[in-house]
Amino acid sequence: MAHEHPILLVEDNSDDVFFLRRALKTKGINAPVEVASDGRAAMAYLGGSGKFADRTKHPLPRLVLLDLQLPYFTGLQVLGWIREQAALKRLPVVIFSSSSQARDIDSAYALGANSYLVKPTDVAELGRIIEAIRIYWLETNHGPTLT
Amino acid sequence: MVRKDKQRRDLPRRTLVNTPPYAPISSAPVEDARGGIFCVGSALGSHTPAEHLASLIPVGIFACDAAGHITFFNRRAVELWGREPSIGKDDGSFCGAMRVWRLDGSVMGRMDTPPMQSILTGKRFRDQELIIERPDGSRLACSMSVEPQSDSTGAVAGVIAVIQDITERKRAEELLTRQADLLSQTHDAIFAWQWNGTIVFWNRGAERLYGYSATEALGRKTFELLKMEAPRDFDQLRYRLSRDGQCMEEMVQLARDGRRVTVESRLVLSRSFDAQPVVLETNRDISDRKRAEEDLREHARTLEAVNRDNANLYRAVQKELAEHKAAEEAVRQREAEFRLLAESLPLMVWITAPAGELVYVNSRWAEFTGCDLAATRGSGWSAALHPDDRERATSAWQKSVTEGVLFEAEYRLLRAADQEYVWHIARAIPVRDDAGAIVKWFGTSTDIDAQKRAEERLERAVKERTAKLRETVGELEAFSYSVSHDLRAPLRAMYGYSVALMEDAAERLSANEREYLARISRGAQRLDRLINDVLTYSRLARTDVRFDPVDLDRVLHEILLQYPSLQADRAEVRVCSPLGKVLGHEALVVQSVSNLMINAAKFVRPGERPVVTIWSEPRDERLRLWVQDNGIGISPHNLGRIFGMFQRLNPDSAYEGTGIGLSIVKKAVERMNGEVGVESEEGVGSKFWLELKRL
Numbered sequence: 001m002a003h004e005h006p007i008l009l010v011e012d013n014s015d016d017v018f019f020l021r022r023a024l025k026t027k028g029i030n031a032p033v034e035v036a037s038d039g040r041a042a043m044a045y046l047g048g049s050g051k052f053a054d055r056t057k058h059p060l061p062r063l064v065l066l067d068l069q070l071p072y073f074t075g076l077q078v079l080g081w082i083r084e085q086a087a088l089k090r091l092p093v094v095i096f097s098s099s100s101q102a103r104d105i106d107s108a109y110a111l112g113a114n115s116y117l118v119k120p121t122d123v124a125e126l127g128r129i130i131e132a133i134r135i136y137w138l139e140t141n142h143g144p145t146l147t
Numbered sequence: 148m149v150r151k152d153k154q155r156r157d158l159p160r161r162t163l164v165n166t167p168p169y170a171p172i173s174s175a176p177v178e179d180a181r182g183g184i185f186c187v188g189s190a191l192g193s194h195t196p197a198e199h200l201a202s203l204i205p206v207g208i209f210a211c212d213a214a215g216h217i218t219f220f221n222r223r224a225v226e227l228w229g230r231e232p233s234i235g236k237d238d239g240s241f242c243g244a245m246r247v248w249r250l251d252g253s254v255m256g257r258m259d260t261p262p263m264q265s266i267l268t269g270k271r272f273r274d275q276e277l278i279i280e281r282p283d284g285s286r287l288a289c290s291m292s293v294e295p296q297s298d299s300t301g302a303v304a305g306v307i308a309v310i311q312d313i314t315e316r317k318r319a320e321e322l323l324t325r326q327a328d329l330l331s332q333t334h335d336a337i338f339a340w341q342w343n344g345t346i347v348f349w350n351r352g353a354e355r356l357y358g359y360s361a362t363e364a365l366g367r368k369t370f371e372l373l374k375m376e377a378p379r380d381f382d383q384l385r386y387r388l389s390r391d392g393q394c395m396e397e398m399v400q401l402a403r404d405g406r407r408v409t410v411e412s413r414l415v416l417s418r419s420f421d422a423q424p425v426v427l428e429t430n431r432d433i434s435d436r437k438r439a440e441e442d443l444r445e446h447a448r449t450l451e452a453v454n455r456d457n458a459n460l461y462r463a464v465q466k467e468l469a470e471h472k473a474a475e476e477a478v479r480q481r482e483a484e485f486r487l488l489a490e491s492l493p494l495m496v497w498i499t500a501p502a503g504e505l506v507y508v509n510s511r512w513a514e515f516t517g518c519d520l521a522a523t524r525g526s527g528w529s530a531a532l533h534p535d536d537r538e539r540a541t542s543a544w545q546k547s548v549t550e551g552v553l554f555e556a557e558y559r560l561l562r563a564a565d566q567e568y569v570w571h572i573a574r575a576i577p578v579r580d581d582a583g584a585i586v587k588w589f590g591t592s593t594d595i596d597a598q599k600r601a602e603e604r605l606e607r608a609v610k611e612r613t614a615k616l617r618e619t620v621g622e623l624e625a626f627s628y629s630v631s632h633d634l635r636a637p638l639r640a641m642y643g644y645s646v647a648l649m650e651d652a653a654e655r656l657s658a659n660e661r662e663y664l665a666r667i668s669r670g671a672q673r674l675d676r677l678i679n680d681v682l683t684y685s686r687l688a689r690t691d692v693r694f695d696p697v698d699l700d701r702v703l704h705e706i707l708l709q710y711p712s713l714q715a716d717r718a719e720v721r722v723c724s725p726l727g728k729v730l731g732h733e734a735l736v737v738q739s740v741s742n743l744m745i746n747a748a749k750f751v752r753p754g755e756r757p758v759v760t761i762w763s764e765p766r767d768e769r770l771r772l773w774v775q776d777n778g779i780g781i782s783p784h785n786l787g788r789i790f791g792m793f794q795r796l797n798p799d800s801a802y803e804g805t806g807i808g809l810s811i812v813k814k815a816v817e818r819m820n821g822e823v824g825v826e827s828e829e830g831v832g833s834k835f836w837l838e839l840k841r842l
Binding site for chain 1: 631636638644646647
């Protein structure tokens with residue numbers, strides 16, 4: 001059975017992963033969630049290398065939530081790499097970072113981010129954002145063809 | 148009836164007088180054959196010694212009985228009366244006289260006359276002055292003394308009166324008074340003093356001149372009272388007076404008020420009635436004249452000084468002329484001095500012809516470059532310059548020579564001794580003749596190597612430090628970024644887990660446990676805000692402030708959209724548009740205004756709906772934006788620290804906050820060269836304001 005296109009969380013902070021997962025579940029998002037806990041792992045998953053070679057088991061995500069502060073490769077490096085890959089350049093990538101600095105925001109858009117969201121401090125606010133993601137990216141937006 | 152004097156003088160011995168005690172006179176006086184004999188009844192015909200005496204006395208004597216009838220009189224009395232009274236009977240006379248007047252000119256009644264008064268009252272009279280009118284109408288001023296005579300029972304039996312002619316005395320007195328009046332009226336100061344100086348007379352003029360009244364002056368010593376300054380020798384003055392009887396003197400005296408008075412004095416020595424010497428001093432104030440004289444003398448002295456100055460000037464000019472003759476010699480001397488100076492100066496000195504060819508270099512140039520004048524002329528001075536500076540220096544020199552303007556250039560010169568290049572600054576000025584044509588260039592080159600190298604070092608140091616500073620700023624930014632990320636992540640986790648736990652296990656937890664969880668989340672949230680505010684504040688200090696027009700109405704609009712606490716369901720916000728435009732950094736303006744508004748909406752009494760009013764007003768060059776609330780207000784003693792860092796005026800439990808909000812406002816506004824302030828009344832509300840440059 002072909003796996004459903006998951007949502008890929010690129011997030012090194014296990015707490016954030018916990019809250020994201022919890023919020024996704026609370027807000028009724030039933031899509032599978034894959035987690036890459038650093039830049040290298042993200043690139044491995046998206047490139048289909050190593051243990052992620054099997055695309056049926058590890059299909060391309062329909063949405064990437066990308067943190068910027070990551071070990072090995074930063075989120076911006078991962079984003080730049082994604083846009084250089086022929087197979088990934090149309091992949092919807094939403095930056096999900098604690099930084100609200102203009103420099104980061106501008107860099108992210110320059111490198112081809114589809115959206116930039118700032119991680120909220122408030123759990124309720126996180127729920128609101130996740131709900132917005134569901135409504136917009138998962139239910140409203142028409143995504144590109146993923147191969 | 149008047150007797151002829153000749154006859155009377157012949158009859159002195161026949162004049163009778165009563166001998167006391169008074170005996171009543173029984174017979175009338177009888178005129179004898181030689182005429183003019185006055186007699187008294189009982190003594191008629193006999194010449195007693197008393198009668199002789201009475202006829203000799205040069206005063207009139209008469210006696211009256213108790214009825215006022217004359218009982219006795221002597222020859223002198225007849226002379227005075229101008230008539231002879233009847234003895235012992237009323238002959239209609241007033242005690243012998245035809246009529247009697249008082250001195251004031253009124254008629255004296257018979258009963259008022261001293262003898263009648265004495266008979267009536269028993270009083271005695273001494274020197275009573277009255278006027279007797281004779282039968283021929285002439286009048287005499289007389290003085291009358293009356294002595295009452297008593298009988299054995301003590302009653303007044305009669306009087307004896309003495310009558311004296313005082314007409315001469317009166318006249319003399321009147322004259323004196325008139326003279327004294329005259330003296331007093333004169334403008335000159337007139338006074339008289341006895342030989343020892345005691346003042347005995349002092350007229351009005353003296354009162355005016357010296358300021359002492361007559362009462363004050365009389366009895367004082369003239370030289371003491373007037374503190375005579377000149378002449379000093381009083382005895383000398385008296386000697387001259389006694390020798391010459393009079394003298395004239397210029398005197399300097401002091402008036403009562405300290406005023407110095409110069410008088411022209413006339414002194415006359417005379418004798419008083421008692422033969423004592425008296426000096427009459429008549430003084431005319433000549434102080435004004437003296438002052439005028441002194442002014443004249445001063446003027447003369449000034450003139451003299453001017454003349455002296457002119458003489459000096461003349462001598463100075465003479466001297467100058469003499470010096471001028473020496474000037475040519477001095478020019479030659481100066482030339483030599485110049486060379487000596489030029490050679491001894493620690494800098495290079497050179498002179499060129501108008502077109503720029505060297506005509507003189509000092510020995511320092513030769514020592515430094517190793518080229519003397521001849522060698523420098525041969526190779527050209529620019530040969531000693533650093534190759535990099537040569538082009539620049541020579542073209543600058545050419546430009547100066549062509550245009551005749553000041554030459555200035557910095558270049559490195561090769562030092563012959565160690566072949567090192569040393570920085571110099573060269574300056575040259577054109578020297579012109581009277582017609583303005585350049586006759587030569589006078590130049591110097593000064594060693595500025597030390598300064599130049601110091602400048603270079605400084606520049607290098609500035610560059611290095613700037614780079615280091617940039618690095619530090621970069622590090623700081625990285626630090627604050629990592630603070631915001633690394634510190635806030637665990638806080639968010641704490642908060643998130645406590646919320647998750649509350650959501651998942653609330654029904655299994657006791658009220659206490661739920662309260663603990665709530666406290667954990669509140670603590671985390673608070674710390675998060677604190678970090679956020681500290682970062683904002685520290686970022687303010689580093690932000691490059693750009694000044695652009697900022698539309699306050701748009702800023703308000705954005706803020707109202709953004710902040711939940713300012714929404715209509717939680718607060719009433721009244722904006723008095725248009726607010727206008729200011730010059731500032733938009734992000735900082737938004738930050739400041741939003742902080743003030745959130746503050747305004749926050750500090751209300753529990754349960755009260757916040758009302759925030761915003762308006763603006765121009766103040767000189769600036770625009771003041773007011774943010775008013777209906778909150779709890781600030782007590783006066785807290786107003787001063789309200790904008791300080793971490794200043795929280797209320798307990799944590801009452802109002803959430805970090806105590807940085809207003810510090811951020813102050814910092815942000817100050818970075819935009821503005822000002823913030825507050826007016827507040829406790830319990831009524833606060834009015835915060837910020838001022839920025841108006842557009």
